Amino acid sequence: MINYKISELEAHLKSPSSTVGIHGAGLCGRQVLYALEKRGIKVHFFVDSNENKQNNLYCNIKTISAEKFTSLAPNGHLFIAHDFIMPVMEQLNKLNFKNYYNSVNLLEKTNFSDGNEYTKMYPNMTPIKLERNLKKHKYSAEIATRIINKEKNDIFNIKHMDVVITERCSLKCKDCANLMQYYERPQNSDLEILFKSLDRMMKSVDQIYEFRVLGGDPFMNKEMYRVVNKLTEYRNAEQVVVYTNAKIVPKGENLECLKNKKVRLEITNYGELSTKHDEIIAVLNKHDIPYQTDLVKLWDDIGSIKYEKKNHNQLKELFRDCCAKDIFTLFDGVVYKCPVSAHGTKLKSVPYDSKYDGVDLADENISIKELRNKLKDFHDNDKYITACSYCKGRGYGYGTIKAAIQTKKPLPIDKIQN
Numbered sequence: 242m243i244n245y246k247i248s249e250l251e252a253h254l255k256s257p258s259s260t261v262g263i264h265g266a267g268l269c270g271r272q273v274l275y276a277l278e279k280r281g282i283k284v285h286f287f288v289d290s291n292e293n294k295q296n297n298l299y300c301n302i303k304t305i306s307a308e309k310f311t312s313l314a315p316n317g318h319l320f321i322a323h324d325f326i327m328p329v330m331e332q333l334n335k336l337n338f339k340n341y342y343n344s345v346n347l348l349e350k351t352n353f354s355d356g357n358e359y360t361k362m363y364p365n366m367t368p369i370k371l372e373r374n375l376k377k378h379k380y381s382a383e384i385a386t387r388i389i390n391k392e393k394n395d396i397f398n399i400k401h402m403d404v405v406i407t408e409r410c411s412l413k414c415k416d417c418a419n420l421m422q423y424y425e426r427p428q429n430s431d432l433e434i435l436f437k438s439l440d441r442m443m444k445s446v447d448q449i450y451e452f453r454v455l456g457g458d459p460f461m462n463k464e465m466y467r468v469v470n471k472l473t474e475y476r477n478a479e480q481v482v483v484y485t486n487a488k489i490v491p492k493g494e495n496l497e498c499l500k501n502k503k504v505r506l507e508i509t510n511y512g513e514l515s516t517k518h519d520e521i522i523a524v525l526n527k528h529d530i531p532y533q534t535d536l537v538k539l540w541d542d543i544g545s546i547k548y549e550k551k552n553h554n555q556l557k558e559l560f561r562d563c564c565a566k567d568i569f570t571l572f573d574g575v576v577y578k579c580p581v582s583a584h585g586t587k588l589k590s591v592p593y594d595s596k597y598d599g600v601d602l603a604d605e606n607i608s609i610k611e612l613r614n615k616l617k618d619f620h621d622n623d624k625y626i627t628a629c630s631y632c633k634g635r636g637y638g639y640g641t642i643k644a645a646i647q648t649k650k651p652l653p654i655d656k657i658q659n
């Protein structure tokens with residue numbers, strides 16, 4: 242059961258004979274734990290597919306695998322507390338486990354701001370972040386339910402889309418997951434192609450929750466405001482988030498565009514490298530521009546981009562476990578499944594197969610109706626892409642590295658032979 246009302250479920254969950262679990266021993270899991278405990282519901286287990294977390298305590302509660310939870314408590318109740326809802330639903334269905342729920346209604350019906358109790362416990366969890374997490378979870382739940390249940394309705398919503406507006410960055414991180422470290426002559430994106438493809442895409446989808454404007458550093462593009470203004474005009478786009486590493490203080494039109502009520506800033510604070518962090522915060526506060534800032538010290542280790550022979554099952558598993566596989570990225574008129582695919586293609590380090598690896602939005606030979614079908618199929622299918630053969634993947638337990646180590650010169654990268 243994925244659709245429920247927490248008010249109707251509450252008494253049952255409180256029964257001493259009920260076993261309650263939370264799938265996802267992470268930040269969202271803590272939020273769900275808070276929401277359940279606030280209602281007097283005891284949580285017995287966290288469940289997580291990351292083997293490194295299993296058999297350890299998280300928030301003083303034991304973490305176990307889904308297999309163990311479903312065998313210990315076949316009639317138990319499990320709240321999914323992350324956005325990878327589809328694979329979890331598939332797994333629980335295979336295990337014949339019925340009582341699983343997304344956390345949408347529970348979180349929607351919980352007041353996290355009364356007495357600031359929750360934000361005192363987790364100071365990094367600002368109201369903006371709470372709202373964003375909930376919205377993304379809601380979109381993920383709707384999309385997963387539509388796909389798994391093969392719902393007949395023809396709704397096509399997208400959770401988020403990265404919009405690349407430049408290959409230039411004010412930092413040069415040697416392990417950048419967007420592959421900026423490999424560009425020898427980085428350029429700004431062609432706005433004519435970008436705008437044309439955006440118009441066609443927005444006619445093809447019903448709703449998109451979030452556009453994420455990035456590069457590189459989007460503030461390296463003096464015309465960033467044109468993109469932000471364009472994105473905010475789409476009625477079927479809820480929010481525009483501009484990413485920054487806090488190296489450049491926005492000014493002029495690039496500051497004005499941030500005042501639109503749909504816009505938020507996401508600041509990745511790399512400590513002493515983010516030299517303008519405090520100055521930017523002061524500007525945003527002065528103009529009442531919503532933002533979220535996070536100090537980041539560690540990254541997933543994505544390794545280098547290099548072909549490695551993997552068989553079908555290895556690729557399937559790599560893709561299934563990858564946390565970047567739904568970072569849909571619009572770059573040079575094409576929607577890709579992830580930044581490695583987008584930038585690997587541009588850098589000529591990953592071959593591009595138009596059947597599997599992307600959807601060309603700018604191709605006017607494709608009608609809007611056809612484009613909608615193509616996009617929907619590309620968005621919903623869970624198939625690995627060519628880039629996965631060139632990538633180490635970003636699954637749990639694949640290792641972390643120190644964030645934002647700098648390189649002075651662009652790094653070499655293997656090029657494909659034509």
Ligand code: SF4
Pocket residue numbers: 410411412413414416417418419420421422456457458486645
């Ligand atoms: S700040 Fe570093 S990680 Fe971020 S886009 Fe620039 S090079 Fe990449």
Ligand code: SF4
Pocket residue numbers: 559560563564565566578579580581582626628629630632633634635
């Ligand atoms: S494993 Fe595949 S989907 Fe994941 S980041 Fe690499 S190329 Fe992208």
